[in-house]
Amino acid sequence: MAGNTIGQIFRVTTFGESHGVALGAIIDGCPPGLALTEADMQHDLDRRRPGTSKYTTQRREPDAVKILSGVFEGQTTGTSIGLMIENTDQRSKDYSKIKDVFRPGHADYTYHHKYGIRDYRGGGRSSARETAMRVAAGAVAKKYLAQVHGIQVRAYLAQMGEVTIDTVDWAQVEQNPFFCPDVNKLEELDALIRQLKKDGDSIGAKLTVVAENLPVGLGEPVFDRLDADIAHALMGINAVKGVEIGDGFDVVNQRGSEHRDEIHPDGFASNHAGGILGGIASGQPLVAHLALKPTSSITVPGKSIDVHGESADVVTRGRHDPCVGIRAVPIAEAMVAIVLMDHLLRHRGQMGA
């Protein structure tokens, strides 16, 4: 049972390989009456798009999304929304050499053994290029959440390698190619990326997603808690190895008297919980963190084997990001927006409000 759909009521199903004809998605369950044009999605697609800065891969795709259905005279109609991005810049020869080799740290090995066949061009379905459709669908969710409920979903780079941030200035995030909220760390980030390029190596990253103005009540215990579904959505992004809500792993060494968020008549006194209690949104800002591993597409040679089990040295050439975490900022926002949108409709379905 394949798993290319996310969401129960606001349901997003995607298709597409890195070097196939096109990427696409169907959004099913979007409420009617939402003003929607391609431009609403293009902004986030451009934020995710490769080739937009010297810090990311130089593959150049316009990533122009087309609405194929579900929108009439500028408004959603409640029917399924078809989306498509045609692939244009597919330099397949970059990859032909490694067709029979499993790049260490890649999904080559597991796709080969699971399916017995794989589109090896650019990683096929396992390529991060697949996430473009998540961003497009997430943009629809973000627009609905913002317009109808005033909910805002944003993310930033919280750490890259040893470079941590000291302050969160949201105004800064969109002003630099790192989505970094601390202007004082831009030079360090720039230096780190330069060094990695020189070394032909890569680095991990930590992102933080914040959703504000959530209504109390989103989340469906006991299994489809809001935090559980956010964990599912974020862990399902390529390269993610960890997800935290609120204080996350710091809770291991906290005491109950310190961790619990006291409540005053005018609101919560703190937000260690990250906006979720018992799996249900408390109305406080939802705070989630995610850790992305360093990409394995590096030019430092690595030991591996080929499909026949023979030893092989692998160097991944082609166009790759030294830190895939950077471009994951709009992807993380999109995934959280899709989950929130779905839970908004799920809650509404059961509760009628």
Add this chain to the structure above:
Amino acid sequence: MAGNTIGQIFRVTTFGESHGVALGAIIDGCPPGLALTEADMQHDLDRRRPGTSKYTTQRREPDAVKILSGVFEGQTTGTSIGLMIENTDQRSKDYSKIKDVFRPGHADYTYHHKYGIRDYRGGGRSSARETAMRVAAGAVAKKYLAQVHGIQVRAYLAQMGEVTIDTVDWAQVEQNPFFCPDVNKLEELDALIRQLKKDGDSIGAKLTVVAENLPVGLGEPVFDRLDADIAHALMGINAVKGVEIGDGFDVVNQRGSEHRDEIHPDGFASNHAGGILGGIASGQPLVAHLALKPTSSITVPGKSIDVHGESADVVTRGRHDPCVGIRAVPIAEAMVAIVLMDHLLRHRGQMGA
């Protein structure tokens, strides 16, 4: 749309409140021909059961599970399996005082606002007591995984407060009430719990789950990756605030050349990935970590409000664990087993093998 079901093909649906008549579950999709008796579930239920050691809550429930259907002459028949545990020790008066007050850090506040009504006795559905049925269902999955595929799912306490472990000796885990794999830390753990009881406070914990002997191929990209579904299942356990796969948040400061697991003709050279590549099991041991917050049911008074918005001081009396993380060991195993079982059947459905 309520969320009391987990799994797609091996589907577990649960019901039950802490102080209701009974807890129950329906397992749908269990293959026929599996030898199954109540005893198969009782072992794990006893491991999770309150009142078994001085380190956990003193509520005494026999937690005797009954099979109501789906098993005939000692074997599963392929039809839905009904399970029930009757509640016997329901001291409701312990809780009557806090009926109109939101205990800080609890789900009281969010259940009240989501549903407009809640069974306040013992936390109702939000009580950790609900997890008994997860453990029962997980035991069925564990048995099938072990018998049919030789897959073993185990967990241990990796950290409590500042007490970390130095070695993992699986033989130790079931020998002490902490599920601690390091015999040298038992005294420290004992001292910490004593101190917490004296202080009327609680502490967080970190657990590690390991699944061995997995076949390559489990996991359904791009959304229902194995890691994504494990994150969903583990984050959906009461009190969990963080989930990691393999190196988890340590990847943020790793380089690609360091993180990627090289492959030799005789196997992988390391397991930074925690057994999952591209969302699909690689055949290496699956390693997941989870962080559990300190329970908010403590006797240290806390500021809160009542249902009328008035200020209130809250002391949670009753019988509670100073560290809910301890008893979460069998729960975490159960959730991972349910996910693996489901993915085994999902993979089999699409692939025919």
Add this chain to the structure above:
Amino acid sequence: MAGNTIGQIFRVTTFGESHGVALGAIIDGCPPGLALTEADMQHDLDRRRPGTSKYTTQRREPDAVKILSGVFEGQTTGTSIGLMIENTDQRSKDYSKIKDVFRPGHADYTYHHKYGIRDYRGGGRSSARETAMRVAAGAVAKKYLAQVHGIQVRAYLAQMGEVTIDTVDWAQVEQNPFFCPDVNKLEELDALIRQLKKDGDSIGAKLTVVAENLPVGLGEPVFDRLDADIAHALMGINAVKGVEIGDGFDVVNQRGSEHRDEIHPDGFASNHAGGILGGIASGQPLVAHLALKPTSSITVPGKSIDVHGESADVVTRGRHDPCVGIRAVPIAEAMVAIVLMDHLLRHRGQMGA
């Protein structure tokens, strides 16, 4: 992937064999705040119950349903509702003779070949006894639909063998053991049943379900149309071989100018469509018909084979209905009510109204 769940948002999952310990169900997604007691379900259970008249099987089960969770102080809480009926009158020896024989027209043959193992006592899971839980769950749906939306779901016997009805007098339906709306046909029905008992034979039946006061808009094209989901629910009742909406198979010989329901400013001029257009409720009464085959549990000997493929003559003794269609009236109502309830919540989820 087993199929013991129906509904997407109002979800009913059942378990239980004819001669097992108990039958049970979990209702997930019932909105909170609905007043609910066992008595609300018992009425319909009694209507379906065997042994209540001389026209149906003489197995005597009190069919006393118990609410195990999800209701607090007389109201649903929005959490999952656990229901159970204990089996008491299980005369297993009636069936022991046919343990290795496939009764012709029964599910024995297919269960045996599908699962490789089956609970042969009383038909196990394939017994119509399973439908008791559908009726219990349907009663919850019926109560919500009636109280919150004024929707009424009722059914009647439209035909048994050659006995057709001439008029529909709803007041009559609950006044006779046949659920027959035409008082002038009671004698013929009585005579037919007597004859069948004498012959040791059985007969088919046709039922009609009508749901009134539906809001316009229920139904989710293009696949989960309201009519499609009603067809699924009704065809899924034991013994059903046909389902019609509105004019049903009569449309084959109708002209478009005759079939289409014209609309006047004060409403529709006719209801050939049976209340559904394009898969969506039009607000007119929803009318569905279903055909139930004659039960195969008869004493007329029949040719069959045993599990070894050897020829065998089969006589089904035990306690059986000459016309299973009669008792299917409350079952059909329940299934339609469950579908309507689910679609009400589905519509509400997407549309917010």
Add this chain to the structure above:
Amino acid sequence: MAGNTIGQIFRVTTFGESHGVALGAIIDGCPPGLALTEADMQHDLDRRRPGTSKYTTQRREPDAVKILSGVFEGQTTGTSIGLMIENTDQRSKDYSKIKDVFRPGHADYTYHHKYGIRDYRGGGRSSARETAMRVAAGAVAKKYLAQVHGIQVRAYLAQMGEVTIDTVDWAQVEQNPFFCPDVNKLEELDALIRQLKKDGDSIGAKLTVVAENLPVGLGEPVFDRLDADIAHALMGINAVKGVEIGDGFDVVNQRGSEHRDEIHPDGFASNHAGGILGGIASGQPLVAHLALKPTSSITVPGKSIDVHGESADVVTRGRHDPCVGIRAVPIAEAMVAIVLMDHLLRHRGQMGA
């Protein structure tokens, strides 16, 4: 919760309006290794295609389907398959007059009231044009069923108006534009269509679908029985008002001794059941019938109202089929094939065989 997906493991999700940019589908869960090209789908698309004979609508669409993903070097890869058909012949002005009027018997009225907005051009999403993607997806299922399991799914026209068939000669079905298996009825059918065109009217039809060589065991009681899912799939086709399995409504007047299919050591003696017992395939040919209403798109004027509730006379001009049942033959095959494919994988998932 929108309903544009069918299937649980072999899942088909569609989008597209009659006069939108394109129609499309995503097939998720198709096993890898199936040889697949556009030509495999084009054959059935051409059978369904308008404008191919004088008996169907004269709208001319090449209906050229394009595979966008999921196929590599001529074989499916196990990843999601994206399909698209661009709309080319969209004469929107035909429909502009009826933009504010509800055509009697159409979905105009219900779409308007459900969504508050609708793409009125050519019926938008409610147009039968939507079924093109079902046929494309069904062709993939048909190919897999045939190649891997030798299962054949075929359908024919069983009745149109008063014209019934006397014999079923499969060789005839593809030799005439009516999909009629009885060569002696072609003249009558031709005459009937001519008359209808002259009258500006339409007529209903009955189709029969037969699936041969099914393995015993497909079907998932108690709700997702094979017959229940087939009823769902067939009732979900535009214009369908009735579905029967095997003897269908004829069972109402059958006796048990007559209806039940006796079993001999060499097989079943009859097939009243239509190949399904207890909701599970018996291995006999699966036989289903469906009734399609006469299309409401006729030039005979009809009374209706406009969106303001005012009285209006409606004449539907444009290009329409006098009998939509004819072109529904490949659609019905496709729906049954999709259900069988899904159940094959569902069965395999739970049973492992």
